[in-house]
Amino acid sequence: MNNQDLHQQLLEAFKIEAEERIASMFSNLTDLEKSTDPENRGKMLEIVYREAHSLKGAARSVNIIPVETLCQEIESLFSKLKDAAIDFTPDIFDTLHDSVGSIETYLSTPEPQREKLEKAIHDLAKKLSLYKQPENGAAPQNRHIEEKELPAAPQNIRAPDGPLRKKKSSAPPSEKAASNPTAEEAQPNRFSQQPAAKTWLADTVRISTAKLDSLLLKTEELITLKQILNQHLEQIQDTSRSIGKWRKLSEKSKKELYEIRRQFHQSSLLDQFFDLYDMNHDQINDTDNQLSELSASMTHSSRILGGMVDDLLDEVKKTSLLPFSTLFAILPRMIRDISRDLGKDVDLEISGGEIEIDKRILEGLKDPLIHLIRNAIDHGIEPPDARRLKQKPPWGKIRITVFQPESNKVEVTISDDGKGIDLETIRHKAVHAGLISASRAAELSDEETTALILQSGISTSPLITEISGRGLGMAIVQEHIENLSGLFLISTDNGHGTAFKIELPVSLSTFRGVIVSASGHDFILPVAHIEHTIQIEPGDIKSAENKSVISVNNRPVSLISLSDILGLPHQPLPDTNAKKFTMPVVVMGSGEKTIACIVDHVINEQEVLVKSLGKQLKRVPNISGATILGNGRVVPILNVNDLISNASGKSISRAMEKKIDMKQKERQKSLLIVEDSFTSRTLLKNILEASGYQIKTAIDGEDGFRQLRTQPFDGVISDVEMPKMNGFELTRKIRANKQLSEKPVILITSLDSREDRERGVEAGADAYIVKSKFDQSNLLEVLERLL
Amino acid sequence: MKTESAHAESANEKILQIRARKLAQSRADENKNGDTFSVVEFRIAHETYALRLQRIRIIHPLKELTFIPGTPDFIKGVINLRGEIISVIDLKVFFDLPDQGNTRLSQVIILTSDQMEFGILADEILGVGEILKNDIRASLPTLTGIRADYLKGVTSNGVVVLDDEKLLTDEKMCINL
Numbered sequence: 001m002n003n004q005d006l007h008q009q010l011l012e013a014f015k016i017e018a019e020e021r022i023a024s025m026f027s028n029l030t031d032l033e034k035s036t037d038p039e040n041r042g043k044m045l046e047i048v049y050r051e052a053h054s055l056k057g058a059a060r061s062v063n064i065i066p067v068e069t070l071c072q073e074i075e076s077l078f079s080k081l082k083d084a085a086i087d088f089t090p091d092i093f094d095t096l097h098d099s100v101g102s103i104e105t106y107l108s109t110p111e112p113q114r115e116k117l118e119k120a121i122h123d124l125a126k127k128l129s130l131y132k133q134p135e136n137g138a139a140p141q142n143r144h145i146e147e148k149e150l151p152a153a154p155q156n157i158r159a160p161d162g163p164l165r166k167k168k169s170s171a172p173p174s175e176k177a178a179s180n181p182t183a184e185e186a187q188p189n190r191f192s193q194q195p196a197a198k199t200w201l202a203d204t205v206r207i208s209t210a211k212l213d214s215l216l217l218k219t220e221e222l223i224t225l226k227q228i229l230n231q232h233l234e235q236i237q238d239t240s241r242s243i244g245k246w247r248k249l250s251e252k253s254k255k256e257l258y259e260i261r262r263q264f265h266q267s268s269l270l271d272q273f274f275d276l277y278d279m280n281h282d283q284i285n286d287t288d289n290q291l292s293e294l295s296a297s298m299t300h301s302s303r304i305l306g307g308m309v310d311d312l313l314d315e316v317k318k319t320s321l322l323p324f325s326t327l328f329a330i331l332p333r334m335i336r337d338i339s340r341d342l343g344k345d346v347d348l349e350i351s352g353g354e355i356e357i358d359k360r361i362l363e364g365l366k367d368p369l370i371h372l373i374r375n376a377i378d379h380g381i382e383p384p385d386a387r388r389l390k391q392k393p394p395w396g397k398i399r400i401t402v403f404q405p406e407s408n409k410v411e412v413t414i415s416d417d418g419k420g421i422d423l424e425t426i427r428h429k430a431v432h433a434g435l436i437s438a439s440r441a442a443e444l445s446d447e448e449t450t451a452l453i454l455q456s457g458i459s460t461s462p463l464i465t466e467i468s469g470r471g472l473g474m475a476i477v478q479e480h481i482e483n484l485s486g487l488f489l490i491s492t493d494n495g496h497g498t499a500f501k502i503e504l505p506v507s508l509s510t511f512r513g514v515i516v517s518a519s520g521h522d523f524i525l526p527v528a529h530i531e532h533t534i535q536i537e538p539g540d541i542k543s544a545e546n547k548s549v550i551s552v553n554n555r556p557v558s559l560i561s562l563s564d565i566l567g568l569p570h571q572p573l574p575d576t577n578a579k580k581f582t583m584p585v586v587v588m589g590s591g592e593k594t595i596a597c598i599v600d601h602v603i604n605e606q607e608v609l610v611k612s613l614g615k616q617l618k619r620v621p622n623i624s625g626a627t628i629l630g631n632g633r634v635v636p637i638l639n640v641n642d643l644i645s646n647a648s649g650k651s652i653s654r655a656m657e658k659k660i661d662m663k664q665k666e667r668q669k670s671l672l673i674v675e676d677s678f679t680s681r682t683l684l685k686n687i688l689e690a691s692g693y694q695i696k697t698a699i700d701g702e703d704g705f706r707q708l709r710t711q712p713f714d715g716v717i718s719d720v721e722m723p724k725m726n727g728f729e730l731t732r733k734i735r736a737n738k739q740l741s742e743k744p745v746i747l748i749t750s751l752d753s754r755e756d757r758e759r760g761v762e763a764g765a766d767a768y769i770v771k772s773k774f775d776q777s778n779l780l781e782v783l784e785r786l787l
Numbered sequence: 788m789k790t791e792s793a794h795a796e797s798a799n800e801k802i803l804q805i806r807a808r809k810l811a812q813s814r815a816d817e818n819k820n821g822d823t824f825s826v827v828e829f830r831i832a833h834e835t836y837a838l839r840l841q842r843i844r845i846i847h848p849l850k851e852l853t854f855i856p857g858t859p860d861f862i863k864g865v866i867n868l869r870g871e872i873i874s875v876i877d878l879k880v881f882f883d884l885p886d887q888g889n890t891r892l893s894q895v896i897i898l899t900s901d902q903m904e905f906g907i908l909a910d911e912i913l914g915v916g917e918i919l920k921n922d923i924r925a926s927l928p929t930l931t932g933i934r935a936d937y938l939k940g941v942t943s944n945g946v947v948v949l950d951d952e953k954l955l956t957d958e959k960m961c962i963n964l
Contacts, residue, residue, distance in 0.1 A: 223871070423884060521854055566856040613855065615904040616874040618963040621857045626865060626872050634853040634867045 227630025380418030701725025
């Protein structure tokens with residue numbers, strides 16, 4: 001490697017290191033400015049001091065002199081601050097922020113244009129060095145002592161110091177120990193932790209993300225291999241089964257052939273044939289055994305390979321997981337800058353920063369997050385005066401909470417305690433922008449109105465500022481989040497704040513998906529977005545405000561059909577083996593934004609590797625990409641966000657309703673009731689219709705037989721004593737008729753004698769129910785058994 | 788199985804042929820000063836079409852097509868080309884030609900550029916040929932309508948020469964809904 005290459009490599013490494021150190025300095029400076037706890041301040045001071053020191057050294061090693069100089073000044077200023085030789089003033093903080101900012105700008109500027117920035121850096125360095133000279137002219141050391149004697153001096157100025165202090169501590173040790181023995185005792189413990197944190201770094205190696213990405217991609221491809229292997233295994237098992245059948249067949253023919261031989265007289269020709277046949281049979285046996293063994297060992301290997309691929313992928317994925325805190329590091333400074341520009345006070349509170357997520361998701365989340373926070377400061381949080389009027393604390397609060405409810409799911413909530421979203425304004429703007437009609441606006445629920453924010457052209461800010469107000473933001477935020485296979489939800493409480501919830505998978509490229517089918521096409525639904533898969537009966541579908549709904553966990557959820565939403569041509573619903581006609585329904589989404597979707601089948605769940613639809617299909621509604629199954633078949637992946645928004649306000653179509661209706665009718669058994677008494681006839685009809693049978697009636701045997709010959713029925717229920725033709729005769733006629741002879745016949749009668757029952761059986765009735773013993777469940781049971 | 792591998796073989800042959808022609812052609816172009824250009828000729832319904840070789844990535848037998856709902860009618864679906872997903876179009880629908888019935892779209896010609904890539908369905912690949920530039924007539928009265936915009940013209944023996952660049956850059960081809 002020549003020097004040039006080495007320098008280039010060093011520069012690359014320096015860039016990454018500098019980014020981290022700059023972010024750390026920013027975030028600690030901001031905290032330092034806010035914090036009043038002396039112990040915390042001491043820690044933060046120490047961190048900034050060390051970061052400046054390290055960055056200085058790194059800059060020197062790649063010969064970036066302006067950065068080195070400025071870091072030198074920051075470092076020495078901090079050294080003084082640590083020693084409490086000088087006071088913190090807001091002015092110092094501003095200059096420090098500017099300095100770190102200018103280092104960042106300098107390093108992100110291409111080399112040829114850096115020269116212009118050098119003067120600014122030089123000026124800042126000079127400014128910093130001026131702070132070090134106490135204006136009152138007192139020597140630092142003296143002042144140190146003086147301060148200690150001043151009871152009025154703010155506590156936090158004497159923020160506890162760090163390990164560097166130990167090196168210097170030879171100078172004022174006795175004095176320090178005497179004046180503040182507890183602090184001295186506490187120090188070794190606290191600082192002994194920091195070197196430990198640094199040694200952790202020694203175990204790490206920097207690898208370029210490009211290398212890791214390609215590693216991840218190649219590992220992911222192994223999943224396809226794993227699936228192909230499983231398919232081959234199935235093929236082998238199929239072959240094994242068919243050879244097994246062959247073997248049985250061969251055994252059976254062997255027995256038969258031996259029988260033939262026994263009957264024929266023995267002949268040598270026949271013997272020869274039998275030898276051949278035996279060999280053949282043995283060969284089949286051998287092949288069958290071999291194949292069974294192969295199948296067993298292949299199953300074993302495939303399981304091991306599958307496990308190894310999964311583990312490997314898991315491990316490789318972990319290498320590209322980063323904690324959220326790496327993304328959040330940029331926020332403190334950003335919030336400080338924006339809120340200062342807007343004259344607002346904003347506090348940031350983060351929890352769950354240690355939760356890890358795919359680096360690519362984190363990168364993709366950066367822009368939406370920045371946008372949401374800008375929005376929160378600009379639109380959400382009120383100026384201090386307005387807050388005081390509302391009896392809120394003058395400083396607003398932005399809370400970022402990261403929460404991992406499941407191993408492959410992370411929820412990020414960004415909430416503020418500002419004024420919330422004024423839904424009236426949104427309605428008004430939406431009408432104004434021509435998105436909806438005024439009458440429709442009046443009907444919109446709060447939830448639907450909130451969803452309008454996601455459409456382009458609506459902003460609650462009356463003023464278009466540099467930061468926000470153009471009304472494009474939320475639509476873009478949603479799009480970004482969708483691209484990460486995430487869900488984006490807004491909830492607002494007028495006057496009390498707004499919360500944005502982002503649900504994300506932990507890793508991006510593969511996820512568990514369920515294959516569902518609609519109108520003969522297969523689709524994949526991400527498991528992460530599926531709440532339940534249930535079976536519903538047509539009777540479960542209720543209608544509310546012109547929408548079809550079903551009840552899921554005692555909560556109404558609007559019901560749609562996947563075929564309807566995707567605009568697929570309707571096909572007859574598939575047959576189910578279940579006794580009752582049910583339809584599979586997938587409940588998906590989250591919280592208020594939940595929909596239930598009728599599909600034809602729910603097939604299986606499997607790992608899915610996401611691929612794009614190619615260069616031509618940039619964006620297709622409801623479809624976010626596709627995957628390739630083990631057998632090479634392409635299956636589109638559904639975009640749950642799209643499905644949910646396209647489903648809003650929709651119901652299942654007439655075509656779908658008709659299909660359900662037809663299917664239900666088709667599955668209904670039809671019965672003919674033959675009964676001369678009007679009362680009994682009506683009673684029976686009502687009971688049986690309520691149990692889901694289709695009922696026709698006849699007034700006597702003759703009428704009944706006529707109907708039976710002209711219309712199809714699944715069974716007959718007949719009275720015995722009737723005019724014209726009684727039940728026994730009817731039964732006999734049915735049994736004698738070629739087409740009808742198999743139809744179940746149930747006789748219901750008041751005649752309860754052994755002879756009558758025998759006559760019934762003689763006539764060919766399948767059941768004989770006595771009216772006096774008659775009860776519904778008895779009849780229904782008999783019907784269930786016979787039909 | 789047999790027919791499939793035979794298909795694949797013949798497709799491979801075609802690709803090799805195309806490559807060989809391409810190489811030969813680049814020299815031929817230099818020599819003849821661009822008087823002719825090489826094309827793949829193929830049949831859709833009863834018409835013969837031609838496409839320049841330059842933008843053709845590969846010709847592949849059509850195996851399984853996955854329908855993507857929500858796309859315009861001319862997008863017939865997507866195919867799996869060695870682990871890559873590529874959309875496939877039906878020119879007859881795109882050109883709004885009357886349905887000529889009996890087509891057996893069995894081959895996919897994949898056109899590619901940096902920004903765009905899609906497959907064109909064809910009934911049959913007729914082979915690689917040379918077309919003389921001045922044999923192309925700009926327009927025929929029968930070739931009016933939408934199709935005329937995407938043609939270089941028609942040769943004297945009735946081969947419809949498609950404009951590959953126009954097809955690849957046309958806005959209507961890019962689906963962004």
